[in-house]
């Protein structure tokens with residue numbers, strides 16, 4: 001992340017497509033360096049689903065763009081405010097996972113949401129620009145709320161999409177690597193930006209952020225369920241020990257047991273994992289053909305997967321253990337990244353207050 005902010009070119013302010021691919025962005029002729037803004041809630045140790053769904057992509061992006069990686073602790077507090085100490089600990093855990101996976105805090109700033117109080121000021125001003133009706137139609141928010149119990153449904157949680165718009169627009173982020181479920185959030189940020197630019201902007205304008213689509217293979221849970229999640233308990237964590245990996249692989253089941261018995265590759269959880277973890281694709285094809293003919297049993301398959309997962313996680317686990325010995329270094333990284341992003345958001349807030357505030361102070 002560079003410390004000075006380049007003026008946003010017109011084409012990034014006006015109507016750009018909401019979705020772009022990495023190839024499209026890399027082919028852009030402009031010398032303007034795109035700003036990546038993405039983040040995660042610190043809700044526990046990261047798992048291989050996070051790795052292949054996000055981190056793997058971020059590792060490539062950090063070499064090309066001005067990157068800002070957010071730890072969204074306010075969003076974690078929004079539905080778990082009874083245990084701030086757990087969230088505080090998870091902020092450190094996520095940072096350790098990011099570093100161990102290879103994200104470089106020299107290349108991109110790691111920052112903590114509640115460390116940039118200007119984002120909260122911006123959120124409040126943005127809230128005046130969003131009608132309740134439009135807000136309540138947000139499909140991602142709606143389905144999240146449906147799955148929550150009443151005590152978790154706080155006002156803060158309801159408003160997180162607007163806070164997310166502030167996260168993105170505050171430091172003038174214009175590319176958000178995210179999945180399709182984030183589209184309503186980015187649409188909202190774009191609407192707020194457009195509304196501001198039309199109604200209040202002078203020389204200062206907000207960009208129209210875009211979703212950067214990754215070629216992300218979706219990793220099912222170890223139980224074959226759609227989603228890998230800590231609450232379901234079907235994850236393989238980046239910090240799991242050899243023994244735990246062994247156990248989790250051994251306990252993997254196929255959702256369709258009968259198919260498995262008849263030697264079907266399709267829908268077989270172990271093969272879904274092998275598709276991602278096994279490097280020698282040709283060998284994997286041979287294993288699949290052999291399995292279909294009954295030449296290979298479940299145990300051999302699981303041994304193979306265990307080797308692959310262990311080989312992948314072992315170096316991450318070792319780096320993580322090294323880093324965990326010096327938590328003050330980890331803390332310094334967060335303080336540094338947070339203060340750099342804070343400086344950017346301060347600039348934005350000054351502009352917005354100048355236009356929207358009615359009393360200086």
Ligand code: TRP
Nearest residue numbers: 037038039040041072164167168
């Ligand atoms: N809502 C995102 C999640 O739950 C986290 C997040 C907060 C975020 N602010 C963001 C992601 C800004 C991208 C950009 O994972």
